[in-house]
Amino acid sequence: MSQPDPRINIDxxxxxxxxxxxxxxxxxxxxxxxxxxxxxxxLRARDYLTGLYEQAGLAVRxxxxxxxxxxxxxxxxALPAVGSGSHTDAIPHSGMYDGTVGVLGVLEAIRALKSxxxxxxxxxxxxxxxxxxxxxxxxxxxxSRLLSGAITPDELAQLRDSDDQxxxxxxxxxxxxxxxxxxxLPSEYYHAFVELHIEQGPVLEAERLDIGVVTAIAAPAAxxxxxxxxxxxxxxxxxxxxxxxxxxxxxxxxxIERLAxxxxxxxxxxxxxxLDVHPGAVNSIPSRVRFSLDIRDINNDNRDAVVREIxxxxxxxxxxxxxxxxxxxxxxxxxxxxxxxxxxAVEAAADALRLSHRRMIxxxxxxxxxxxxxxxxxxxxxxxxGGVSHRPDEFSTPDQIKAGVQTxxxxxxxxxx
Amino acid sequence: MSQPDPRINIDxxxxxxxxxxxxxxxxxxxxxxxxxxxxxxxLRARDYLTGLYEQAGLAVRxxxxxxxxxxxxxxxxALPAVGSGSHTDAIPHSGMYDGTVGVLGVLEAIRALKSxxxxxxxxxxxxxxxxxxxxxxxxxxxxSRLLSGAITPDELAQLRDSDDQxxxxxxxxxxxxxxxxxxxLPSEYYHAFVELHIEQGPVLEAERLDIGVVTAIAAPAAxxxxxxxxxxxxxxxxxxxxxxxxxxxxxxxxxIERLAxxxxxxxxxxxxxxLDVHPGAVNSIPSRVRFSLDIRDINNDNRDAVVREIxxxxxxxxxxxxxxxxxxxxxxxxxxxxxxxxxxAVEAAADALRLSHRRMIxxxxxxxxxxxxxxxxxxxxxxxxGGVSHRPDEFSTPDQIKAGVQTxxxxxxxxxx
Numbered sequence: 001m002s003q004p005d006p007r008i009n010i011d012x013x014x015x016x017x018x019x020x021x022x023x024x025x026x027x028x029x030x031x032x033x034x035x036x037x038x039x040x041x042x043l044r045a046r047d048y049l050t051g052l053y054e055q056a057g058l059a060v061r062x063x064x065x066x067x068x069x070x071x072x073x074x075x076x077x078a079l080p081a082v083g084s085g086s087h088t089d090a091i092p093h094s095g096m097y098d099g100t101v102g103v104l105g106v107l108e109a110i111r112a113l114k115s116x117x118x119x120x121x122x123x124x125x126x127x128x129x130x131x132x133x134x135x136x137x138x139x140x141x142x143x144s145r146l147l148s149g150a151i152t153p154d155e156l157a158q159l160r161d162s163d164d165q166x167x168x169x170x171x172x173x174x175x176x177x178x179x180x181x182x183x184x185l186p187s188e189y190y191h192a193f194v195e196l197h198i199e200q201g202p203v204l205e206a207e208r209l210d211i212g213v214v215t216a217i218a219a220p221a222a223x224x225x226x227x228x229x230x231x232x233x234x235x236x237x238x239x240x241x242x243x244x245x246x247x248x249x250x251x252x253x254x255x256i257e258r259l260a261x262x263x264x265x266x267x268x269x270x271x272x273x274x275l276d277v278h279p280g281a282v283n284s285i286p287s288r289v290r291f292s293l294d295i296r297d298i299n300n301d302n303r304d305a306v307v308r309e310i311x312x313x314x315x316x317x318x319x320x321x322x323x324x325x326x327x328x329x330x331x332x333x334x335x336x337x338x339x340x341x342x343x344x345a346v347e348a349a350a351d352a353l354r355l356s357h358r359r360m361i362x363x364x365x366x367x368x369x370x371x372x373x374x375x376x377x378x379x380x381x382x383x384x385x386g387g388v389s390h391r392p393d394e395f396s397t398p399d400q401i402k403a404g405v406q407t408x409x410x411x412x413x414x415x416x417x
Numbered sequence: 418m419s420q421p422d423p424r425i426n427i428d429x430x431x432x433x434x435x436x437x438x439x440x441x442x443x444x445x446x447x448x449x450x451x452x453x454x455x456x457x458x459x460l461r462a463r464d465y466l467t468g469l470y471e472q473a474g475l476a477v478r479x480x481x482x483x484x485x486x487x488x489x490x491x492x493x494x495a496l497p498a499v500g501s502g503s504h505t506d507a508i509p510h511s512g513m514y515d516g517t518v519g520v521l522g523v524l525e526a527i528r529a530l531k532s533x534x535x536x537x538x539x540x541x542x543x544x545x546x547x548x549x550x551x552x553x554x555x556x557x558x559x560x561s562r563l564l565s566g567a568i569t570p571d572e573l574a575q576l577r578d579s580d581d582q583x584x585x586x587x588x589x590x591x592x593x594x595x596x597x598x599x600x601x602l603p604s605e606y607y608h609a610f611v612e613l614h615i616e617q618g619p620v621l622e623a624e625r626l627d628i629g630v631v632t633a634i635a636a637p638a639a640x641x642x643x644x645x646x647x648x649x650x651x652x653x654x655x656x657x658x659x660x661x662x663x664x665x666x667x668x669x670x671x672x673i674e675r676l677a678x679x680x681x682x683x684x685x686x687x688x689x690x691x692l693d694v695h696p697g698a699v700n701s702i703p704s705r706v707r708f709s710l711d712i713r714d715i716n717n718d719n720r721d722a723v724v725r726e727i728x729x730x731x732x733x734x735x736x737x738x739x740x741x742x743x744x745x746x747x748x749x750x751x752x753x754x755x756x757x758x759x760x761x762a763v764e765a766a767a768d769a770l771r772l773s774h775r776r777m778i779x780x781x782x783x784x785x786x787x788x789x790x791x792x793x794x795x796x797x798x799x800x801x802x803g804g805v806s807h808r809p810d811e812f813s814t815p816d817q818i819k820a821g822v823q824t825x826x827x828x829x830x831x832x833x834x
Contacts, residue, residue: 093696135698138699140700199653200652201652201653232808234686235635235637235686235711235781236618236781236807237686239686239687240678247674250666250667251667253663254667257661261656271701271702272663273663273694273697274697274699275692277691279508279510279511280509280692281508281551281552281691282552282555283508283557283688283690284508285690286689286690363652363653364653387654388649388650390649390650390700390702391649
């Protein structure tokens with residue numbers, strides 16, 4: 001390969017990852033991180049990143065919902081650019097590598113290419129997506145959904161957080177203004193898009209490999225359930241007279257677990273991650289419970305069949321218990337397939353660097369799931385310890401991160417030729 | 418009966434109940450009420466009550482944890498007083514009659530006796546208890562527990578709220594200072610204690626009776642459970658590898674419900690009213706769940722046997738699922754028996770007023786459960802619609818409240834003779 005040798009300053013990159021981790025609302029210190037979109041903490045993290053991008057000589061642009069673009073202009077700036085990026089928001093009490101390795105890694109890749117004297121023909125652009133995580137609005141990837149036209153501006157504007165504020169109010173209060181219909185990317189904006197990310201699964205570590213070349217991203221769906229029963233005094237209402245919303249929700253939660261375990265697809269996973277009890281007092285029978293369902297599979301049809309069966313069993317539970325159970329699909333997305341051109345470029349880069357690699361699918365989803373609808377897209381995975389993610393002990397070694405950033409740098413240089 | 422006729426101003430009393438209901442942190446308007454101990458709202462409610470007591474010519478004293486005494490001095494003030502009162506704190510999103518009918522009702526009873534020219538030999542004292550509800554500190558009746566010596570000052574000081582602040586810090590921040598060991602009542606402080614309360618059950622309404630004469634209060638216990646599993650990314654961890662804390666908690670919740678339903682005592686009730694999921698993100702497997710158990714029975718032994726069986730089943734669930742389940746008893750109190758002298762006085766008062774009445778037990782517990790340890794104690798119940806309590810639609814009619822206050826007034830006058 002005729003690329004310049006990418007000299008990654010891994011110490012600087014690790015220091016920047018640690019600095020970003022310190023911008024957190026988690027009561028525990030880093031590596032525990034909480035950074036929810038459009039909070040003060042999210043804004044401070046954005047300021048930090050923008051400062052780094054500008055120091056590196058990149059031209060920064062922020063769209064109406066906070067998606068942040070930082071461009072290294074190519075020799076032919078009118079050509080569609082090569083994009084790379086990820087997210088910086090973090091679910092409560094999670095780790096410091098999810099998303100951030102992609103956002104800071106591409107910056108280090110660009111700095112390395114620049115200092116090696118590379119002069120790409122196409123512009124190379126960092127993209128930091130707003131709100132990959134569904135924590136606040138129940139729907140993940142709102143930034144990439146709007147960029148790719150996977151959601152309409154009206155649908156996005158009306159999403160609500162737990163304080164019943166809508167997305168449109170919240171983004172404006174955070175200082176992101178401008179019309180929502182200005183966000184969608186023009187056609188052929190990107191020639192290619194590559195996202196560097198930790199695997200969030202155990203495969204690469206178990207097989208002692210350096211690089212995962214992602215060929216597809218699993219199909220995710222998210223639902224919200226509401227169980228409405230009858231409240232009352234925990235001392236005053238005898239057991240046969242009860243219509244307890246929490247015990248009904250517990251039964252549905254166990255039905256979800258059982259259906260996922262018994263699914264014919266071993267890749268199907270289903271999780272109830274949020275569950276809120278109303279009124280939530282020690283001595284009060286729960287009158288209403290809201291809970292989330294996150295369900296994914298490589299196979300779209302199998303996933304949808306399990307969702308339907310969950311609905312059937314929930315209705316049977318509701319009837320037997322004399323409660324009402326409603327559900328709402330927040331999103332049900334098809335899987336994404338990576339572009340062959342990018343798979344080839346990543347494999348060639350890893351070979352040139354003498355890094356071991358394999359093709360794999362991503363069971364976690366990413367902003368690339370949506371960018372794949374509007375540009376040839378691929379992903380580079382690096383191992384993470386024990387496959388652990390969304391926890392404070394999420395970890396990749398500096399060497400693993402360095403290998404990923406090197407691979408990304410060569411891939412970007414090749415795609416921008 | 419030779420008592421003065423108690424002229425209750427029911428319109429004024431209802432207006433005062435409505436005013437108190439308006440002092441609330443509930444996002445919905447009254448009759449929905451939220452008033453948690455030692456919040457700004459609790460302090461405003463206390464100010465309102467103290468003002469009313471002083472206007473009525475009562476001498477107000479507040480102890481080191483905010484229990485508030487308002488005394489109408491008798492002809493022989495050195496004699497043990499006759500006490501009556503209840504609580505003003507309200508669980509989230511509850512109603513406007515629980516506790517408040519007793520706190521404002523005794524004030525109206527005293528005003529009626531005063532205006533009728535009564536001159537009691539013993540002092541009559543209003544007692545507004547701090548924190549009957551367990552909302553903030555997990556343990557109910559902290560005020561009456563400390564007054565009666567049912568909890569030590571050290572035990573009380575160390576109770577923690579969900580922000581991990583201890584009781585001692587919180588009461589001092591709310592302006593209640595002084596040594597905790599000054600709170601316990603001297604022996605023979607009260608000659609008698611009577612609490613007026615809504616029934617919080619369906620019996621009186623169903624039998625179309627005016628007054629319930631309480632003979633015993635059921636034995637309540639409260640436990641807190643913590644389930645510790647393994648978190649992780651909802652996409653990254655396949656179903657067979659999971660140790661989900663929430664599905665384990667769901668199974669324990671259903672075991673609790675089943676054991677309560679199958680108990681040989683129809684009076685046994687068990688409720689999981691609070692359940693908190695950590696980290697509580699849509700796309701994260703729950704790593705820790707905390708939940709409360711409230712369990713009551715007329716029969717102490719039966720209640721404790723069910724608690725033991727719940728523990729056995731929880732451990733079996735923990736082993737099978739590879740999670741840890743710990744539990745802690747917050748309180749496990751014996752039942753209380755009402756004093757015959759007070760039962761007789763209440764029945765005589767109701768007869769003199771030509772009100773229908775019956776003897777009954779209280780399945781809800783009250784501060785009287787603890788005051789009964791240090792003074793002859795009894796309770797007067799009035800009907801509430803549908804037996805509903807701890808909900809915004811909790812309701813007693815003005816006539817029902819009036820009958821209860823009249824009965825209380827005559828009972829107090831008789832006991833203070």
